[in-house]
Amino acid sequence: QKEVEQDPGPLSVPEGAIVSLNCTYSNSAFQYFMWYRQYSRKGPELLMYTYSSGNKEDGRFTAQVDKSSKYISLFIRDSQPSDSATYLCAMSARSGNTPLVFGKGTRLSVIA
Amino acid sequence: GAVVSQHPSRVICKSGTSVKIECRSLDFQATTMFWYRQFPKKSLMLMATSNEGSKATYEQGVEKDKFLINHASLTLSTLTVTSAHPEDSSFYICSAREGGRLNEQFFGPGTRLTVL
Numbered sequence: 001q002k003e004v005e006q007d008p009g010p011l012s013v014p015e016g017a018i019v020s021l022n023c024t025y026s027n028s029a030f031q032y033f034m035w036y037r038q039y040s041r042k043g044p045e046l047l048m049y050t051y052s053s054g055n056k057e058d059g060r061f062t063a064q065v066d067k068s069s070k071y072i073s074l075f076i077r078d079s080q081p082s083d084s085a086t087y088l089c090a091m092s093a094r095s096g097n098t099p100l101v102f103g104k105g106t107r108l109s110v111i112a
Numbered sequence: 113g114a115v116v117s118q119h120p121s122r123v124i125c126k127s128g129t130s131v132k133i134e135c136r137s138l139d140f141q142a143t144t145m146f147w148y149r150q151f152p153k154k155s156l157m158l159m160a161t162s163n164e165g166s167k168a169t170y171e172q173g174v175e176k177d178k179f180l181i182n183h184a185s186l187t188l189s190t191l192t193v194t195s196a197h198p199e200d201s202s203f204y205i206c207s208a209r210e211g212g213r214l215n216e217q218f219f220g221p222g223t224r225l226t227v228l
Contacts, residue, residue: 041224042222043118043207043219043220043221044205045219046218088155088156090217099161100217102155103155104154104155105155
C-alpha cells in the first residue's frame with residue numbers, strides 16, 4: 001500500500017460546481033497536511049496548510065482532515081475555469097527537515 | 113512573501129554537457145531546500161534534500177555524482193546535471209522551507225531541461 005493515495009482523475013465539472021478532492025494515507029504519524037495547485041508547466045503553489053484534524057477555510061477553498069479515517073479533503077466552491085489545474089495533497093509526520101510525501105495529483109477541468 | 117525563483121526556466125543542451133540550475137529564496141532564509149523531478153503528467157519525485165552548509169541527502173536511486181547539489185547560502189541552492197543524456201530530460205523543481213515555518217514548503221516555477 002502506498003503511503004498516500006490520490007485519484008489521478010481527470011475530473012471534469014461545470015463552472016459553478018462544488019469540487020471535492022480527496023486523499024487517503026496509511027501512516028498514522030502524519031499530522032501536517034497541505035494542498036498544492038499546479039498549473040501546467042509551472043511549480044506547485046501552496047493553497048492550504050492544516051495541522052492535525054479539523055477544517056480550515058480560505059475563500060472558496062475548504063480543507064478537511066479526518067485523522068481517525070486517515071482521509072483529507074479539499075473542497076472548492078463556485079468552481080471557475082481558472083481552477084483547472086492539478087491538485088496535489090502532501091503530508092508529513094514531523095516539522096523541520098522532513099520531506100513531504102505527495103499524492104500523485106488529481107487533474108481538474110472546470111468547463112465554462 | 114515566500115517567493116522562490118529558479119533559473120533558467122528552460123534549457124536545451126547537447127548530450128554530454130553539464131547544466132546548472134539555480135534555486136533562490138527571494139524573501140526568506142531557506143534552511144532546507146528540496147529538489148524534485150517531474151515527468152509529464154506524473155507526480156513529483158523527490159531527488160534530494162539539502163541543508164545550508166552541509167551535504168545533500170539523496171533519495172534511493174538518485175546518483176549523487178550525476179546530480180550535484182550545493183546549498184552554499186541560506187538563499188541559494190544549485191543543482192548541476194553532469195554529463196547530461198536525453199533520459200535526463202525532465203522538469204526540475206526546487207522548493208524551500210524557512211526554519212520557522214513548520215512544514216510549509218514553497219516551490220519554484222521549475223526548469224524544463226531538454227537534452228538533445
